[in-house]
Amino acid sequence: MGVYVTGFLMALKGLPMTLFVSLLAVAIGASFGLLLAFMKMSKKVFPRVISKAYIEIIRGTPMIVQALIFAYGIPILLQGLGVPFKWPVLLIPAIIVCGGNSAAYMAEVIRGGLQSVDPGQIEACYSLGMTKRQANRYVILPQAFKIVTPSFGNEFITLIKETSVLAYCGVVETLRSAQLWNANTFETFAAYIGAALVYLAVTYPLSKVVAKMEKKMSEGAA
Amino acid sequence: MIEAKNIHKIFKDLHAVKGIDLTVEDGQVLCIIGPSGSGKSTLLRCLNGLEEKDEGEVFVDGVKADESNITALRQKMTMVFQNFNLFSHLSVLDNITLSPIKVKGIEKEEAEAKAIELLKLVGLEDKKDDFPRSLSGGQKQRIAIARALAMDPEIILFDEPTSALDPEMVGEVLDVMNNLAKEGMSMIVVTHEMGFAREVADKVIFMAEGMIVEEGTPDEIFNHPKMERTKTFLEKVL
Numbered sequence: 001m002g003v004y005v006t007g008f009l010m011a012l013k014g015l016p017m018t019l020f021v022s023l024l025a026v027a028i029g030a031s032f033g034l035l036l037a038f039m040k041m042s043k044k045v046f047p048r049v050i051s052k053a054y055i056e057i058i059r060g061t062p063m064i065v066q067a068l069i070f071a072y073g074i075p076i077l078l079q080g081l082g083v084p085f086k087w088p089v090l091l092i093p094a095i096i097v098c099g100g101n102s103a104a105y106m107a108e109v110i111r112g113g114l115q116s117v118d119p120g121q122i123e124a125c126y127s128l129g130m131t132k133r134q135a136n137r138y139v140i141l142p143q144a145f146k147i148v149t150p151s152f153g154n155e156f157i158t159l160i161k162e163t164s165v166l167a168y169c170g171v172v173e174t175l176r177s178a179q180l181w182n183a184n185t186f187e188t189f190a191a192y193i194g195a196a197l198v199y200l201a202v203t204y205p206l207s208k209v210v211a212k213m214e215k216k217m218s219e220g221a222a
Numbered sequence: 223m224i225e226a227k228n229i230h231k232i233f234k235d236l237h238a239v240k241g242i243d244l245t246v247e248d249g250q251v252l253c254i255i256g257p258s259g260s261g262k263s264t265l266l267r268c269l270n271g272l273e274e275k276d277e278g279e280v281f282v283d284g285v286k287a288d289e290s291n292i293t294a295l296r297q298k299m300t301m302v303f304q305n306f307n308l309f310s311h312l313s314v315l316d317n318i319t320l321s322p323i324k325v326k327g328i329e330k331e332e333a334e335a336k337a338i339e340l341l342k343l344v345g346l347e348d349k350k351d352d353f354p355r356s357l358s359g360g361q362k363q364r365i366a367i368a369r370a371l372a373m374d375p376e377i378i379l380f381d382e383p384t385s386a387l388d389p390e391m392v393g394e395v396l397d398v399m400n401n402l403a404k405e406g407m408s409m410i411v412v413t414h415e416m417g418f419a420r421e422v423a424d425k426v427i428f429m430a431e432g433m434i435v436e437e438g439t440p441d442e443i444f445n446h447p448k449m450e451r452t453k454t455f456l457e458k459v460l
Contacts, residue, residue, distance in 0.1 A: 118307070118310075120303060120305055120307035121307060121309060121310070123272055123301075123303070123307060124301075124303065124307035124308070124309065125321075126270075126271075126272060126293075126296060127270060127272065127296060127300055127301035127303075127370075127379075128296070128297070128300055128320075128321035128325065128369070128370070128373055129293060129294065129296045129297035129300075129321060129325045129326075129373060130293075130321060130324065130325055131293055134324055134325065138320060138324060139309050139311075139320075142311050143310065143311050146311065
């Protein structure tokens with residue numbers, strides 16, 4: 001029994017890093033995703049195409065491949081071109097990849113949220129002399145934000161699990177902590193079960209919170 | 223004063239408004255009546271540019287509306303909608319003060335003091351901290367009128383303001399509008415409330431199939447209609 005407790009505690013050491021990367025990625029994902037959502041709804045072709053291409057590429061490739069390209073591929077490419085480039089810490093490409101990845105998924109969620117705001121609300125803004133920008137800022141975005149908050153929560157839960165790929169890109173997060181302990185002790189089963197339990201201990205309560213938020217939202221809308 | 227010349231609106235397969243002219247002088251109330259689908263609401267929405275017109279011109283106090291000034295001109299002709307469209311995430315007070323503060327740059331205290339006055343005018347000063355979802359339809363519409371008034375408009379456009387209301391709430395909204403008219407507020411009212419049009423309007427336009435069939439004083443339209451189309455309509459609704 002003791003070995004499992006140790007396995008859990010070893011994996012737990014990586015949890016702060018997992019949460020740190022996931023939180024930052026959600027923040028980047030939400031803001032960059034908002035920009036992508038507006039680009040995708042733009043009347044102009046250029047921003048629309050850029051946004052669509054970005055979303056398709058990111059969603060059509062595995063995050064671990066993206067992470068490997070960023071963490072290891074890009075420095076090699078640049079060095080080959082004669083640019084002496086090296087990531088100061090691998091945490092930087094890790095956060096870029098997780099945030100950029102999350103943005104592609106959140107863009108669609110945010111776009112859905114923006115489009116689900118009653119068109120009458122924007123007409124009311126216009127009828128009172130607001131510009132499109134003012135209408136978005138004071139009325140449409142706050143309402144859309146309320147609608148998509150549970151989705152942000154779900155995205156955070158997804159990221160907590162998905163950031164485990166960073167174990168292969170030099171970031172010592174939960175899974176990597178378990179791997180390191182395994183390498184020292186060969187307690188392979190206890191190490192990975194420990195990691196699994198750490199993820200579950202975080203995602204299970206969080207999913208309950210999100211479910212509650214969703215329930216409250218649907219009641220509030222009625 | 224608001225003036226419209228030769229307004230046309232064409233949806234994909236429907237010529238909804240076919241060359242309408244109208245003028246509303248300061249302090250006048252114009253009621254637009256007619257069967258559903260006759261283009262009344264579309265016409266109203268063409269005036270403030272919520273609907274892009276395909277032809278024609280709108281002048282507000284002699285200034286021709288175009289893309290560059292329509293946002294500013296809308297402050298002078300605010301609108302009250304059939305479905306109220308109160309900002310659902312804001313309190314009653316914030317609904318009323320949002321545009322004065324953000325668009326006109328009025329100080330918060332001043333805007334709120336004015337909002338309270340307007341709430342008294344519509345008889346709802348005790349609802350200032352409520353949210354729209356807790357209000358009845360009639361209350362929502364009275365708040366929407368207060369919100370439209372808060373911009374100090376020259377004219378208010380009413381788009382079937384009582385059509386979404388339960389019958390027992392129609393009266394309280396019409397009373398507020400009636401008082402506004404007495405105080406000299408210019409209004410264009412698209413409505414099915416013939417009693418209101420007859421009593422309050424200075425001028426009535428009867429529209430059908432996107433055109434003005436007949437226009438005149440309430441007495442002319444309701445008591446001495448000249449056109450057969452007007453007569454049939456009035457027989458049905460009165």
